[in-house]
Amino acid sequence: MPEENDLFGPVISQYTTEQAVEDGVLVHAGDLGNDKVYFTRNLFDDGYEDLMKRANLVARGLYLLRQPDKEDSPYMKLRVIEKDKVWVIYDAQGFTFMKPEDY
Numbered sequence: 001m002p003e004e005n006d007l008f009g010p011v012i013s014q015y016t017t018e019q020a021v022e023d024g025v026l027v028h029a030g031d032l033g034n035d036k037v038y039f040t041r042n043l044f045d046d047g048y049e050d051l052m053k054r055a056n057l058v059a060r061g062l063y064l065l066r067q068p069d070k071e072d073s074p075y076m077k078l079r080v081i082e083k084d085k086v087w088v089i090y091d092a093q094g095f096t097f098m099k100p101e102d103y
Contacts, residue, residue, distance in 0.1 A: 017093045026096070029054060032062075036094035040102040043086065048097075057081065061088035061097060 017038070020026040027044045029037045037058060039048055048054045064079040065088065071078075076091040087103065089096045 029058075029097075032058075032095065035090075038094060038096045040096070040098040042102050043097055043099050046099070057086065057097060058095070061095065064088070065090050065095075 017026065017036075021028050021038070024041055026038045027041055029039050029044070029048075031037065039054070044054075048057065061079065061081055064081060065077055067079075069077065069079070076089060078087060078089050080087055081097075084100060087098050087100055089098070089103075
């Protein structure tokens, strides 16, 4: 069976989560156990600088991620928290809250 990178060839470069935080594209908003919580700068600056508002959104996102979805993969889950406004993705990097246009 061919490896994943055989389709397009070897990976030339990768923009890491750490680089995105350093560049200000992502904001590290905390940790949940071993997982990190990130907000895109675009969403964070849209009112989620407020800790309580951010905590409420994270709680809603976690609740939705616990619900099964046929489109979940072993590597990623995506949930729409507010249609056309807020999404959350859970993957190997942790939890990332974003606006749809940030995807």
